[in-house]
Amino acid sequence: MGNTLTEGKPLVIIIKFMLPLLTGNVFQQFYNMVDTIIVGKFVGASALAAVGSTGTIMFLVLGIANGMSTGFTVLTSQKFGAKQYEETKETVANGILLSAIVIVVLTVLSLFFMHPILRLMNTPEDIYDDAYSYISVICMGIAALVAYNLFSAFLRAVGNSRIPLYSLVFSALLNIVLDVVFIVNLHMGVAGAAWATNISQGVAAVLCLVYITHKEPVLTPSKNMWRLNRQYSRLQLYIGVPMALQFGITASGTMIMQSAINIYGSVAVAGFTAANKVQSLLTQGMMAIGQTMTSYSGQNFGKGDLDRVEEGVKDAMKIMTVYSIAAGILVVIALPYFMRLFFSGDVSLDMLIPWSRIYIYECVFAYIPLSAIFIFRSSMQGCGYGMTAMSLGIVEFFTRLIAALISIRLGSYALAVGSDPLAWLTAGIASVLLFLRVMKDLRQRHEPEGRGSGSI
Secondary structure, three states: OOOOOOOOOHHHHHHHHHHHHHHHHHHHHHHHHHHHHHHHHHOOHHHHHHHHHOHHHHHHHHHHHHHHHHHHOHHHHHHHHOOOHHHHHHHHHHHHHHHHHHHHHHHHHHHHOHHHHHHHOOOOHHHHHHHHHHHHHHHHOHHHHHHHHHHHHHHHHOOOOHHHHHHHHHHHHHHHHHHHHHHHHOOOHHHHHHHHHHHHHHHHHHHHHHHHHHHOHHHOOOHHHOOOOHHHHHHHHHHHHHHHHHHHHHHHHHHHHHHHHHOOOHHHHHHHHHHHHHHHHHOHHHHHHHHHHHHHHHHHHHHOOHHHHHHHHHHHHHHHHHHHHHHHHHHHHHHHHHHHOOOOOOOOHHHHHHHHHHHHHHHHHHHHHHHHHHHHHHHHHHOOOHHHHHHHHHHHHHHHHHHHHHHHHHOOHHHHHOHHHHHHHHHHHHHHHHHHHHHHHHHHHHHHHOOOOOOO
16 A cells, blocks of 8 residues: 655665656657657658647646646645545545546647647748647647546555556557557558557556556545545645646746747757757656655655655755766767667758757756756645745746747847756756745744644
8 A cells, every 4th residue: 555755764765766757757758759750760850840849839738737637646645644544535536536627628728729829839831730730639638648647646646656667668668569550551640649649648547547446545535535525626726736837837938949949940940859859858867856756745744754855855966966967978978879860861960960969068057957946846846835836937937038039039049949958047046945945934834833744
């Protein structure tokens, strides 16, 4: 019945919990990369640019959905950490019902507004049709994508990071097979890549759900729990809405950045897209540590152990400093080799690599601040400070906005792609300051009362 993160050495606990998540995230990025590689090699560089041009829209739509659903599981980890197991089950039922509402609303809105969004982002005409085809199919699969993230987040909330990994490994292998069938054999183009992603993610969701219903009784609600609970809805929305807005605000900033990059044409977009896919793969450690710290902080906050929360944050920063340096060195050295994966032999890499190299070289210097964002933001969210954590998205948004607008005025591609590292640097500094303020506030609120349940 789940695994507690409230006992044992934090450094060891965090590493053990993080490694399956890192492996799973890499597999998830891997099958996203497979989409890109197969599209680039079998459909063409313009099709690859089309898929890449929708990346920020995809991040916006799915980020809002997944941020909301993941936020719904924070209360689950708090109740589990406090050993309130019946309440844990009730939060699961309520979270699923709220997520169903989110899925319907987001699917309708995203499909309705997709054409205006693509136009607003200066999507090049030569890739517009493929871009719309790809992103519209992805939006049709929001239910599958949210379901996997919700069920895997519930498992992480009770300390189980292995089953989401196993599900994703199977899903990644399935995605490769479906990519070949849909794109190479059935010639479905970019839409085939999108359908492969949707189906594979849906299978991963089903596998997690089957495991929950058979092996995790603490996450299996009884029949009388399947109704919206006003108290739990308020608490879950209090955490989930800011997390969704956090993703939405951050994605809006990246959309502005993408709009600035689109001005330089499909070749620049293709080079940036390939580099961005490589970077997304190597920075999955940051994502994994964020997922880890949400569950870790949630459980320990639920128990009322603030000292352990702080100790875990310090250990997480040590881990990610080493990881960030190693990832930066690897991507700088191996970038040309990675680029060869995405394009067929008739595409000139000499035209593409310069666009990719500028982006990568600028970003590696901000990997440590990026790690700090994930660690401190997720820890604040685990402690119930969703609105405070959301403010980091605002910092990132305005940094990207200012940098992108200046880049357009100056005609500087380097500044356009530099919007990312500049946003990470400013938000990274802000995340440290906000976390210190949150911990001071928590100690003032809870320590005079003695240690006990910290659930919000």
